[in-house]
Amino acid sequence: MRIIAGLARISLAAAMGASSLVAFGMEPAERILVADNSQVIQQWEGAGGQAPQIISEQDGGTRIEWHGGIAWDKYVNESTGGDTLTPQRNGSFYTAQVTSDLRGTGPGGDISYFQFAGTHTNDRAVLSNPSQISVFRIGRVGQGYKFEAGDVVANFSTLGANTPMRGLYGEGFLEKVYVGVSAGIISESWETLANTAPRTRYLRNAYAAKVDLPMGESTHFFATSQGYSDDSSSGTPGTVAGGTIALAAADGRNTTLGFNHQQGQFSLQGEVGTSYWKEAEQQSHNDQALVLDGGYQLSTVKLPAGNHDIGTDYPSISAGGGAGVKETYINASWPAKSWLTLNADLRHSENKADNSSATDSGALNAIINIEAVPGLSSNLAYSESNGKNSDGGRNTNKNHGAGLNYAYQSWNGGVNFQQSKLTNSGASASNSTTDTWSYLVGKTWSDANQAIAASWNLNLNLGFGTSRQDLDSGASTNGENTRVNLTAQHVRWGNLTAAYGYNTISSPTDGSKSEQRQYQIETAHSFDKQNRTGIKFYWQRSESFTGAAFGYTERKLGFQLSYSL
Numbered sequence: 001m002r003i004i005a006g007l008a009r010i011s012l013a014a015a016m017g018a019s020s021l022v023a024f025g026m027e028p029a030e031r032i033l034v035a036d037n038s039q040v041i042q043q044w045e046g047a048g049g050q051a052p053q054i055i056s057e058q059d060g061g062t063r064i065e066w067h068g069g070i071a072w073d074k075y076v077n078e079s080t081g082g083d084t085l086t087p088q089r090n091g092s093f094y095t096a097q098v099t100s101d102l103r104g105t106g107p108g109g110d111i112s113y114f115q116f117a118g119t120h121t122n123d124r125a126v127l128s129n130p131s132q133i134s135v136f137r138i139g140r141v142g143q144g145y146k147f148e149a150g151d152v153v154a155n156f157s158t159l160g161a162n163t164p165m166r167g168l169y170g171e172g173f174l175e176k177v178y179v180g181v182s183a184g185i186i187s188e189s190w191e192t193l194a195n196t197a198p199r200t201r202y203l204r205n206a207y208a209a210k211v212d213l214p215m216g217e218s219t220h221f222f223a224t225s226q227g228y229s230d231d232s233s234s235g236t237p238g239t240v241a242g243g244t245i246a247l248a249a250a251d252g253r254n255t256t257l258g259f260n261h262q263q264g265q266f267s268l269q270g271e272v273g274t275s276y277w278k279e280a281e282q283q284s285h286n287d288q289a290l291v292l293d294g295g296y297q298l299s300t301v302k303l304p305a306g307n308h309d310i311g312t313d314y315p316s317i318s319a320g321g322g323a324g325v326k327e328t329y330i331n332a333s334w335p336a337k338s339w340l341t342l343n344a345d346l347r348h349s350e351n352k353a354d355n356s357s358a359t360d361s362g363a364l365n366a367i368i369n370i371e372a373v374p375g376l377s378s379n380l381a382y383s384e385s386n387g388k389n390s391d392g393g394r395n396t397n398k399n400h401g402a403g404l405n406y407a408y409q410s411w412n413g414g415v416n417f418q419q420s421k422l423t424n425s426g427a428s429a430s431n432s433t434t435d436t437w438s439y440l441v442g443k444t445w446s447d448a449n450q451a452i453a454a455s456w457n458l459n460l461n462l463g464f465g466t467s468r469q470d471l472d473s474g475a476s477t478n479g480e481n482t483r484v485n486l487t488a489q490h491v492r493w494g495n496l497t498a499a500y501g502y503n504t505i506s507s508p509t510d511g512s513k514s515e516q517r518q519y520q521i522e523t524a525h526s527f528d529k530q531n532r533t534g535i536k537f538y539w540q541r542s543e544s545f546t547g548a549a550f551g552y553t554e555r556k557l558g559f560q561l562s563y564s565l
Contacts, residue, residue, distance in 0.1 A: 068100040068565045075538075075558020077123075085544075085552040093123035099135075110142035129197040133190040145172035154182035154208040159256045159273040159289050159310075160224035161208030166193060178212035186228065202230040202249050218263040227253030228315075232280060252277040252315030256289075265297035277315040287311030305330040312352045326350040339369040354390045361385035375408025381418075393425035412461075413441040431472040438465040456490040475508040494525035494534075514551075517543040536560040 073095045079088040096119070103113040117135035121127050139148035152169035154161040167184015186204040191197035208226035215221055230249035258271030270292040278284035293306035312324040329347035336342055343365040351357040363383035370376040382400045389395060401418035420434045442461035448454035463483035470476045481503045488496040501518040524536040537559045545551040 063105040065103045065105070066101070066565050067103075068098070069562060070096070070098050070564075071560055071562040072096045073558055073560045075556050077125075078555040079553060081544075081550075081552020085550060086554055087125040088554050088556075089123075089125065093121065093126075095119065095121040095123060095126055108142070110140065112140045114138045129189075129191050131191070136190065139169075146170065152182060152184065154180070154226075156180060156208055156210040156224050156226070157222065157256060157258055157271055158291050159258075159271050159314075160210065160254070161206075161226040163206075165206055166190065167206075176214050178210070180210045180212075181208070183207040199235055201247070202232065203234040204228045204230050218261060220260045222258050222260075224256045224258075225253075227251075248279045248282070250277065250279045250315075254289075254315060266294070267296075268292075268294040273314065275311070275314045277313055285313035287313040289314045300335050302333040303330070310352075324352045326352055339371050341367045343367075357388060357390050359385055359387035373406075375411075376404070376406050379403045379405070389424070389426045391426055395422075395424040395426070397422050410444040410446075411442070413439075415439055429471070429473060432469050434467060434469040436465065436467045439463065457488070459485075459487045461485045469508075471508065477506055477508045479503070479505040494523065497522040514545045515543070516545065517541075532564050534562045536562070 074092075075094075076092050077088045078090055079086050097117070098119075099117045101113065101115050103111055105111050115135055115137045116133070118131065118133045119127060120131045122130065135151055137148060137150040137152070139146065139150075141147075146169075148169045150166065151164060152167060153164045154169060156162065161182065163186065165182065165184035165186045167182065169180075169182040169184075171178070171180035173179070184206060185193060186206050187193040188199060188201065189197060192199045193203065206226070206228040208224065210222060210224045212220055212222040229251045232249040252275065254273050254275035256271050256273035259269070261268045271290070273289040275287050275289070276284060277287070289310045291306070291308045291310075293304070295302065295304040297303075307328045309326045310323050314323050327347060327349040329345065331345035332343070334342045343363075345361075345363045347361055349359045349361070361384065364381070366380045368378040368380070370378065380402050384398045385396065387395045398421045399418060401416065403414060403416035405414035405416075406412060416438045418436045420436075421432075422434075423431045440461065440463045442459065444457060444459045446454040446457035448457070461483070463481075463485075465481045467479040468476060469478075482501065484498075484500040486496075486498040497520070499518070499520040501516075503516040504513050506513050519541040520539070522536065522538040524534060526532075526534040538556070540554070540556045542554045543551075544553070
C-alpha cells in the first residue's frame with residue numbers, strides 16, 4: 001500500500017524540554033525555531049538509508065523538525081483458485097503504515113535524527129508476520145563525521161563491504177585520512193533478528209572497515225577489511241521456526257587494496273582483494289579478485305573500459321562482488337551530430353565455475369532525432385552474443401529492432417519492433433525466432449496556458465502489443481496484450497486513476513488460448529491544501545488464465561485514510 005504523504009514542520013518547544021534535547025544528542029539552545037516550510041531538507045527517504053545533509057543555522061538557534069505520516073487501509077478480498085495459485089484469502093483485512101523522521105539541527109549545522117517506518121496488518125498475503133519494522137535508525141551527522149545505529153549501510157568498495165546490516169556505523173576524518181567502520185548483524189528483517197519470524201538463513205555477524213588516504217589532488221588510495229561469521233546457534237539446516245536453511249553455516253573474511261584516479265578527461269579505478277572462506281566442517285578456501293575500470297573523454301566520445309576477475313571462492317559482504325565472474329569490456333558513446341547519438345558495447349565473459357563456458361557479445365544502438373518534425377525520434381538497435389556451452393556446444397542469441405516515437409506538446413505515441421533468434425546446440429528444441437510489435441498512443445488535456453498553471457488535467461494512454469514465437473520444431477506461440485490507462489487530477493476534487501489490461505497467450509501444443517484481465521479504479525481526495533489529510537478508495541480485479549485448469553481470480557475493494565505531519 002502506498003502512503004499519501006505530505007511534509008510539514010512544527011515547533012516542539014512545548015513538547016520537548018532541555019533535558020530531552022540533551023538526551024537526543026544536542027546541547028540546549030536559548031530558543032527553538034519554528035522551521036520555514038520553504039526550506040524542507042527532503043522527504044522521508046524510506047529504506048534508502050541516507051542521512052540528512054548538513055544545513056547551517058545562521059542565527060545560532062536550534063531547529064526541531066518532524067516529518068511523518070500514518071496510513072490505514074481497510075479492504076475486503078475475494079479470491080478463487082486455492083492456496084497454490086494465489087496468496088490472497090477471502091475476508092476483511094486492514095494494513096497500517098507509519099513513518100517518522102525526527103531531526104534536530106544545531107547552530108553549527110550538526111543534525112541528530114531518529115527515523116522509523118513500520119507496517120502492521122492481519123493480511124498474511126501482505127506480511128507473513130503481523131508487524132514489520134522496515135526502517136529503524138538513530139544517528140548524528142556533522143562536518144567531517146557521521147554516526148548511526150540501527151539500519152546502516154557499509155558502502156566501502158566493490159570487492160569489500162557494500163551491504164545493509166543492523167548494527168553500528170561510524171565515519172570521520174583524521175586530518176585528511178578518511179576512516180569508516182561498521183559492525184552488526186546481517187539478517188532478513190528485524191523480526192528474524194528478534195526470533196519472532198521464521199528464518200531462511202543464519203544470522204550473520206559482520207564487520208567492515210575502510211581507510212582512504214589522498215595522494216595529491218587527483219589520486220586516492222584505500223584499504224578495506226571485512227568479515228563475517230554465521231551464528232550456527234540461530235538455526236539448524238532443515239528447520240528453523242518453521243523456515244528452511246539450505247546452506248551450512250560459514251565464516252569468511254577478505255582484505256582489499258584499491259585506488260581512484262581522476263585527472264582531466266581520464267579516470268581509472270582499481271581494487272585487488274584476497275580472501276578466506278570456510279563452511280562448517282568443510283575444507284577452507286582462499287581466493288583472489290581484481291576489478292579495474294577506466295574511462296576517457298575523447299572530444300565528444302566517451303570510452304569506458306574495464307576488466308573484472310572474481311574468484312569462485314571469493315567471499316564478500318558486497319552486492320557488487322559477482323563471485324566466479326571474469327569479464328572484459330569496452331563501450332563507447334558518441335553524440336555524432338545534434339540529431340544522432342551512437343552507442344556500442346563489446347565484452348567477453350567467462351564463468352569460472354565452469355571453465356568451458358564463455359560468451360562473446362556486442363551491441364550497437366543509434367538514436368535519431370528527426371529535426372524536421374519536433375518531438376519525432378527513431379531508434380535502431382542490434383545485439384549478438386555467441387557462447388560456448390559446458391558440453392562443448394554453441395549457443396547464439398541475435399536481436400535487432402527499430403522504433404519510431406513521438407512526444408510533443410499534448411501528444412505521445414510510438415511503434416516499435418524487435419526480432420530475436422535463439423539457437424542452442426545443447427537444447428535444440430528451444431531454437432526459435434520471436435517477433436514482437438508494440439504500439440502506443442497518448443493524449444493530455446488541461447486548462448494550462450502560458451499565463452496560468454493547470455488546475456485540472458486528463459491523461460489517456462492506449463497500448464497494444466503482439467508477439468509470435470516460432471520453434472524449429474514447427475510449433476508456435478502467439479500472444480497479445482492491450483493496455484488502457486486513464487488519469488485525472490483536479491486541484492479541489494483530487495485524483496482519479498483507471499486502468500484495464502488484457503493478455504492472451506496460445507499453447508504451442510494445441511493452440512488453445514489462456515486469458516488474463518486486470519481492472520483497477522482508484523480515487524483520492526485531500527481535505528486540506530497542504531495534502532496532510534486524505535482519503536482514497538480503490539477497487540482491483542484480476543482474472544488469470546481463465547479457461548485453464550490453473551486459473552484463478554483476485555478481487556479487492558477498500559479505502560485508505562492518511563495523515564501526515
